[in-house]
Amino acid sequence: MPASHVPLRVYWRPGCSSCVKVKEFLSRLDIDYESINVSATPAAMEDLFKMGVRTVPVVVRGTDYVFAQELADVARFVGRKVVFDRLPAPALMNKWFTVLAAARRHVMQLPATRLAERATAGRDRSLRELAYHIHQVPDAFLQAVVDGNGNLAMVYDARPPEAVQTVADIRAYGECIAQRLAAWWQAQADKTCAGSVLTYYGEQPLAQLVERCAWHSAQHARQVIAVLEGFGIAPDGPLTAQDYAGLPLPEGLWE
Secondary structure, eight states, X not given: OOGGGSOEEEEEOTTOHHHHHHHHHHHHTTOOEEEEETTTOHHHHHHHHHTXXXXXXXXXXXXXXXXXXXXXXXXXXXXXXXXOOOOOHHHHHHHHHHHHXXXXXXXXXXXXXXXXXXXXXXXXXXXXHHHHHHHHHHHHHHHHHTTOOOOHHHXXXXXXXTTOOSHHHHHHHHHXXXXXXXXXXHHOSOTTOOSEEEETTEEEEHHHHHHHHHHHHHHHHHHHHHHHHHTTOOOSSOOOHHHHTTSOOOSOSOO
16 A cells, blocks of 8 residues: 555544644644544553654554654655744743743642642643643753753653642742743843754754744643633633734644
């Protein structure tokens, strides 16, 4: 069977920002695919392990695959030419700082008695883990660009340490990471971020990694806002359409 006729499979899990994004991307391109929720189908993750894959989302055709963190990679994999309209790095950084500041406000509004609850059905991720994860994204970014640790997933998929239990603990972690990110940005001589950085899904343009991390944090910040609203709590200074403008966020929130 010609490679172009081999069915695509997309492995994903609920609540995963890039999983929502890649499924919407393929649907907009009118590309059929088999949707495989690894949280609901544990054997599917075992299949990925055999291929050497440890994280999702992944787009698979036969025995070939591509990580779906960068949609330009997915477009090449499926043989489509797609033009991506991207904000410049300084605008992305400003939006990222806005998102992270909002997340630190909103985490303080999460009821302590509900932190152990699942953030979304079908995935073993608590509200504590979700709130913490928003700043794991810039933490992983800094480890990649400063320390050379390209395995971003290992960083931002890690469970919060035992010492981080309360909303105040999560906020303190977030403030520490935000300060480090601000220091990195201030010291960054080339504000266009024209270089590249090695990640587990390949060598990526630095500006595109900034974009990916900014909208990744924003997507999870949106989820925390939705959780607060579901609890009947009005978010303190919620993010606005203007804050999100230009970030390539998916339309869907959870899956």
